[in-house]
Amino acid sequence: MNFNERVFVLTRAIPPGKVLNYGEVARLLNKPQASRAVGYALNATPDGADVPWHRVVGKIGNYGRISTRALTYSVDQQRMLLEAEGVIFDEQGLFPLSQYLWEPDPAELAAIADLFSQ
DNA sequence: CTACTGACTGATC
DNA sequence: TGATCAGCCAGTA
Numbered sequence: 805m806n807f808n809e810r811v812f813v814l815t816r817a818i819p820p821g822k823v824l825n826y827g828e829v830a831r832l833l834n835k836p837q838a839s840r841a842v843g844y845a846l847n848a849t850p851d852g853a854d855v856p857w858h859r860v861v862g863k864i865g866n867y868g869r870i871s872t873r874a875l876t877y878s879v880d881q882q883r884m885l886l887e888a889e890g891v892i893f894d895e896q897g898l899f900p901l902s903q904y905l906w907e908p909d910p911a912e913l914a915a916i917a918d919l920f921s922q
Numbered sequence: 923c924t925a926c927t928g929a930c931t932g933a934t935c
Numbered sequence: 936t937g938a939t940c941a942g943c944c945a946g947t948a
Contacts, residue, residue: 807945826930830944839930841944847929848946862930871929882929 805920807833811845813919818859821890822906825863832913843871858885859906867898868905 805813810833818824824832826839835841842860849857862871870882883893893899908916 830930835944837931837942838944840928840942841930841946843929844927844945845929849929857929860929864931873929877929 805922807835807838807841808845808848810920811842812849812853812855814916815846815855815857815860817908817912817916818856818906820856820859821904823859823861823868823886823891823901823904824906825861825868825901827863828905829860832908843873858882859889863901864898866901868901869898 811829814829814832815824826842827836829842830836830838833842846857846860849855858877861868863869870879870886872879879897883897886899887893891899891904
């Protein structure tokens with residue numbers, strides 16, 4: 805299973821209403837400094853694949869921010885998807901990571917790691 | 923193998 | 936409040 809597929813698997817495991825920033829995804833994949841590669845992977849996400857890519861966001865200090873680099877989907881669309889799941893944005897389009905960052909159980913991570921070896 | 927490209931991040935100015 | 940810079944990494948040519 806290559807890096808991209810791992811990113812997809814992990815992203816699929818993010819529960820509604822929760823998010824992960826690129827750096828966190830990379831860290832959970834045991835590659836703490838591959839945040840940029842994570843962005844590349846999500847950019848390659850097949851449209852229509854069962855991957856909630858909108859739950860992966862950028863990070864500014866202790867806040868989450870929707871990335872504007874890729875225009876396959878607009879910032880507004882991604883924001884609407886997250887708001888539909890309960891994420892509240894402030895006037896600057898940011899939201900506190902402390903409140904929305906997903907913190908998976910060790911057991912859940914183990915299950916995901918299991919899929920990686922397949 | 924080398925070179926280049928990004929949905930990144932944190933530090934610096 | 937921005938804008939820039941430099942490390943970092945996987946995928947592609």
